[in-house]
Amino acid sequence: MNENKSNSKNPLHGLWALTNRDLKKWYKNPIILMLGIIQPIIWMSLLGKAMNLSSMFTSFSPQLPPTIPPPIQDQIKQAMSELSKQAMTQIFGTSDYFSYMAVGMMSFVVMFTAMFSGMSMVFDRRLGFLNKVLSTPVARGSILMAKIFSAVIRALVQATIVLVIAYALGLSVGADFTALNLLGVYAALFLISMGLSSIFILIAIRSTRQETQMAVVNLLNLPLMFASNALFPASLMPEWLQMITKINPVTYATDATRQLILYTIDMHQLAIDFLFLGAFAVIFSTIGIVLSWRYLSK
Amino acid sequence: MTDALVVKGLTKVFNKSLVAVDHIDFTVKEGEIFGFLGPNGAGKTTTINMLITVLRPTEGGAIVCNHDILKDASGVRDCIGVVPQEYTADEDLTGFENVILCADLYGIPRDESKKRAEELLQLVELTKFKDKQVATYSGGMRRRLELACGLINRPHVFFLDEPTLGLDVQTRAATWNYIKLLKKQFGMTIFMTTHYLEEADMLCDRVAIIDHGKIIATGAPNDLKESLGGDIMTLSIQDGEADVSDLIKKVPKVKEVKKQDGTYRIKVVDGEETAPTIIDAVRSEGHRVTRLSLTKPTLDEVYLEYTGRSIREEEESKEAFAAQRMAMRKARGQRSMGMGH
Numbered sequence: 001m002n003e004n005k006s007n008s009k010n011p012l013h014g015l016w017a018l019t020n021r022d023l024k025k026w027y028k029n030p031i032i033l034m035l036g037i038i039q040p041i042i043w044m045s046l047l048g049k050a051m052n053l054s055s056m057f058t059s060f061s062p063q064l065p066p067t068i069p070p071p072i073q074d075q076i077k078q079a080m081s082e083l084s085k086q087a088m089t090q091i092f093g094t095s096d097y098f099s100y101m102a103v104g105m106m107s108f109v110v111m112f113t114a115m116f117s118g119m120s121m122v123f124d125r126r127l128g129f130l131n132k133v134l135s136t137p138v139a140r141g142s143i144l145m146a147k148i149f150s151a152v153i154r155a156l157v158q159a160t161i162v163l164v165i166a167y168a169l170g171l172s173v174g175a176d177f178t179a180l181n182l183l184g185v186y187a188a189l190f191l192i193s194m195g196l197s198s199i200f201i202l203i204a205i206r207s208t209r210q211e212t213q214m215a216v217v218n219l220l221n222l223p224l225m226f227a228s229n230a231l232f233p234a235s236l237m238p239e240w241l242q243m244i245t246k247i248n249p250v251t252y253a254t255d256a257t258r259q260l261i262l263y264t265i266d267m268h269q270l271a272i273d274f275l276f277l278g279a280f281a282v283i284f285s286t287i288g289i290v291l292s293w294r295y296l297s298k
Numbered sequence: 299m300t301d302a303l304v305v306k307g308l309t310k311v312f313n314k315s316l317v318a319v320d321h322i323d324f325t326v327k328e329g330e331i332f333g334f335l336g337p338n339g340a341g342k343t344t345t346i347n348m349l350i351t352v353l354r355p356t357e358g359g360a361i362v363c364n365h366d367i368l369k370d371a372s373g374v375r376d377c378i379g380v381v382p383q384e385y386t387a388d389e390d391l392t393g394f395e396n397v398i399l400c401a402d403l404y405g406i407p408r409d410e411s412k413k414r415a416e417e418l419l420q421l422v423e424l425t426k427f428k429d430k431q432v433a434t435y436s437g438g439m440r441r442r443l444e445l446a447c448g449l450i451n452r453p454h455v456f457f458l459d460e461p462t463l464g465l466d467v468q469t470r471a472a473t474w475n476y477i478k479l480l481k482k483q484f485g486m487t488i489f490m491t492t493h494y495l496e497e498a499d500m501l502c503d504r505v506a507i508i509d510h511g512k513i514i515a516t517g518a519p520n521d522l523k524e525s526l527g528g529d530i531m532t533l534s535i536q537d538g539e540a541d542v543s544d545l546i547k548k549v550p551k552v553k554e555v556k557k558q559d560g561t562y563r564i565k566v567v568d569g570e571e572t573a574p575t576i577i578d579a580v581r582s583e584g585h586r587v588t589r590l591s592l593t594k595p596t597l598d599e600v601y602l603e604y605t606g607r608s609i610r611e612e613e614e615s616k617e618a619f620a621a622q623r624m625a626m627r628k629a630r631g632q633r634s635m636g637m638g639h
Contacts, residue, residue, distance in 0.1 A: 010405060013402065013403075013404075013405030014402055014403045014404075014405065016402075017398075017399055017402030017403060018399075018403075021388060021391070021399055024390065024391060024395075025388065025390045025391075028390050029390070127384060127385075127386060128382045128383070128384030128385075128386045129386045129388070131347065131352050131382055131386075132380060132382055132386045132447075133403060134351070134352045135350040135351060135352050135375060135378065135380045135457075136375055136400075136403040136404055136451075137372050137375040137376050137403075137404060137405070138403050
């Protein structure tokens with residue numbers, strides 16, 4: 001009787017409905033939203049403000065030998081402060097460590113949201129909701145994509161809040177910053193959250209235990225964070241650690257956002273960042289969709 | 299009339315060793331309420347999950363409203379509605395939002411889905427609560443909401459997995475009424491699983507009894523009961539020492555006589571008409587009948603006959619086991635506490 005109904009249907013039907021369901025669950029629970037934001041704020045205000053690397057040099061008063069005459073002493077002190085500024089700018093790309101790490105925090109909050117995206121998959125399976133959806137004509141790929149998209153949207157909203165708070169706490173944007181750069185920032189964060197949430201949803205695709213998910217998140221969050229340039233420049237790390245930072249997508253997202261917000265853009269490097277992030281997102285979301293055909297149902 | 303459901307050799311083996319469903323065959327006619335009856339762990343939910351295309355069969359297959367569950371899963375999904383055992387409605391959303399979500403999963407346009415949602419919520423008497431969060435609903439209300447969600451695509455075949463599990467007696471009876479009403483209103487085929495015998499007896503046109511993954515009997519509840527060979531009569535006589543079994547056996551239409559603790563359990567056809575003849579036969583040897591009762595067979599007896607045990611016994615023994623374990627745990631806890639002192 002309703003044979004021709006399926007032909008006229010949009011193959012993506014249900015994608016937005018499922019995405020919207022996850023988003024509704026999120027914004028109807030402001031506490032969860034708050035908790036997601038509080039952590040990066042703590043990092044920014046404690047680590048970012050406490051680790052005041054630039055003042056390490058300026059507030060340092062060297063004990064110079066008294067044989068050096070005072071006017072020269074002043075000159076030396078001035079030169080040192082000048083040198084420290086140069087050192088900061090060369091190594092961190094900005095003289096202000098807070099701005100440096102605050103932008104890194106945007107990658108951090110995106111990474112965290114993506115990592116926990118697998119959790120809702122586990123819950124849907126446990127509560128029987130997944131089975132119900134699987135018995136409807138929604139495309140299997142859409143079930144997975146809805147999880148990915150809701151994670152991406154949540155990640156971008158949280159990153160925006162972090163950016164606003166960082167700005168309020170004294171983030172100094174670069175001289176070249178325009179609204180167009182902001183679009184670039186969102187593009188970079190979109191790509192990394194898409195890739196990362198694909199990975200974590202894939203890990204959860206058959207799982208019925210949230211403990212496993214928690215363990216995976218706990219295992220991976222520090223390496224992903226510290227083996228990247230989110231908090232500290234990779235150029236100062238030992239060789240073996242640099243190798244890891246080079247395959248860590250967090251590095252590329254952070255570099256792209258820093259270039260767009262803080263630095264003068266190096267077109268070549270930015271292109272590499274986006275190429276890497278784009279490939280990362282496309283590869284893992286494709287793997288996700290392909291595997292969802294096979295593994296979503298047992 | 300065509301068959302709504304044709305199942306052939308359907309089999310599911312988990313982890314290459316656990317046979318949950320073992321080569322079952324059955325058909326469900328269009329417009330009938332078909333009950334799948336069996337104890338917990340018999341393979342009912344596994345069967346339903348294969349039929350609704352959520353679980354891939356290890357072997358065999360099925361045709362659901364003319365679509366093959368293996369070759370044309372999306373065709374099957376379009377024409378079925380499912381009410382799972384669990385409460386799957388989202389607690390953070392309202393009842394109305396949940397029904398609309400279900401509609402979106404079938405790609406029903408919004409103006410149409412709104413209309414249908416209102417109608418269905420009215421049907422299951424949730425209109426008053428439709429804008430309340432599902433977290434505030436009672437068990438019976440959530441069950442009704444699941445019914446409304448499952449009906450949003452106007453399914454040809456409606457699958458209900460243990461529709462009254464965990465509900466109290468009144469809510470259970472009310473849910474039965476809803477199911478009957480839905481059937482009347484939409485005239486669809488209903489496939490339901492249950493381990494409540496009276497539920498199957500009350501609602502189903504036909505039932506299949508499943509045990510250890512195999513179907514052991516299929517038929518209308520009344521036919522199954524009649525296949526037992528008649529009514530059950532229990533009879534006592536004044537002189538407990540005497541044995542009148544042979545006397546009773548001679549009465550025509552008596553199929554079987556068993557003496558248990560001084561009472562006689564008699565299987566008999568047309569119990570009402572035969573009872574006076576039996577009394578006369580017993581009297582002819584000078585014995586006096588002190589007590590006589592007659593029960594029509596229930597599905598419980600059918601189940602007992604085919605599986606060799608009663609569903610209730612099994613549940614009770616499970617409960618008893620749990621209670622025993624709890625008691626042991628308590629005792630152990632107390633002992634270790636005592637040792638601490």
